[in-house]
Amino acid sequence: MWLFNSSVGRKVVMSVTGAALVLFLTFHACMNVVALFSKEAYNQICELLGSNWYAIVATLGLAALVAIHIVYALILTLQNRKARGNNKYAVTDKPEKVEWASQNMFVLGIIICLGLLLHLKHFWYNMMFAEIIGNHVANTPMPTDGFGWIVVTFSNPIYTILYVIWIVAIWFHLTHGLWSSMQTLGWSGHIWFKRWRVIGNVWSTIIMGAFLIVALAFTICPDALGHLPGKVLPF
Secondary structure, eight states: HHHHHHHHHHHHHHHHHHHHHHHHHHHHHHHHHHHHTOOOHHHHHHTTTTSSHHHHHHHHHHHHHHHHHHHHHHHHHHHHHHHHGGGGGGOOOOOOSOHHHHSSSHHHHHHHHHHHHHHHHIIIIIIIIHHHHHHHOSSSOTTOOOOHHHHHHHHHHHHHHHHHHHHHHHHHHHHHHHHHHHHHHTOOOTTHHHHHHHHHHHHHHHHHHHHHHHHHHHHOOOOHHTTTTOOOOOO
């Protein structure tokens, strides 16, 4: 099948899975912003997305998307290196019009994967997974207390620094990946090429800016956020 056997097909798979992951990041960013306004509302969302069957199915689907995206990124990277042959070690001048992010997508991908493992350990492992197996470590927030886990995680400045690096890496990855995926899918003609680049930059900045604000807010003033007025969502 051409989606798996051809270079163009692999890029299409990368683009589709990447677009799906961007939508997830958009939802996740909106969810995190809720924590800045209401502890109860954020924890209500965490309970809805806890160990419920639909949340588990969605998590498995998300894991599949991430795995496919990573595997195809590795395949395309190895394919490109093989195509360059003996010239892969040659010293060449950096093209003036090529973005830094586009030349370092593989390195950015490694940073993102390492950050993802850290994120899964701090949140998914201590929340959804702990709730599924019925495990709760003493003197730690309950698995459904997402707000509490944010406070605990970002009370350590080292973790905050690591998360900031991770967020910046994702931002660089998205600023190139968004418009590039549109180009691969054929939705970036002469007129829309620059438009998609602007849209990609703005969208990436808003999404990752939201993550960054939440991380820094809980690092700088966790006590103030911990006494937010109680508000629950109307559902």
